[in-house]
Amino acid sequence: MIRKYRRGIGCILKNQRGWAYIDxxxxITILSIALTALAGTLIMLTKTRSASDHRTMAIRIIQSQFNDLQRKNHPKNDTRWTEISTEVQNIIDSANAPSGPGNVSLNFLVSVTRIPDGDDPSQIPSPGLQGVRMTVSWNGNNGQEQIAMSDYFFTSEANFSGGLNYVSIKVQ
Incomplete structure (x- = not known):
């Protein structure tokens, strides 16, 4: 009996030999499909992180400029409200310097404008305030992107120093 049993297992294994290769x-096919899907997910995560880093850098540039303006005490409608500080220009230059894979530069474009008082005096929060709007734009993964923020600062005509920190964020 034992002999027949052993012979039976040998026959079964002999008939199963080709199935091992198919298995x-x-x-390998299932593994390659799974790895391809994983690689696609990693590429998407890298692009998302890159876009997030660009927005973070743009907001850092604007916050640094607003912090610098808050320390200043310029007169109302002075042209110095629209000048980019040296500290902020250094941040922009370092962000625009080629770096990373492929030496890609971000090409941040920065504009600072005074917010006009308008025709209606009731829209002006206070005569001692100067409105400033700053826009940072760059070529991102989805084409041209920009972030714009506005803030109102007390001028030298006001008897107070420091910003109101009214911020309007517009992400395009």
Whole structure:
């Protein structure tokens, strides 16, 4: 009996020999599909992180400029409200310097404008305030992107120093 049993297992294994190769091919195919999907997910995560880093840098540039303006005490409608500080220009230059894979530069473009008082005096929060709007734009993964923020600062005509920190964020 034992002999017949052993002979039976040998026959079963002999008939199963070709299936082992098919099992390996199927396993490799499934593994390659899974790895391809994983690689696609990693590429998407990298692009998302890159876009987030660009927005973070743009907001850092605007906050640094607003912090610098808050320390200043310029007269109302003075042209110095629209000048980019040296500290902020250094941040812009370092962000625009080629770096990273492929030496890609971000090409941040920065504009600072005074917010006009308008024709209606009731729209002006206070005569001692100067409104400033700053826009940072760059070529991102989805084409031209920009972030714009506005803030009102007390001028030298006001008897108070410091900003109101009214911020309007517009992400395009």
């Amino acid at each position: 390996v091919i199927v396993a």
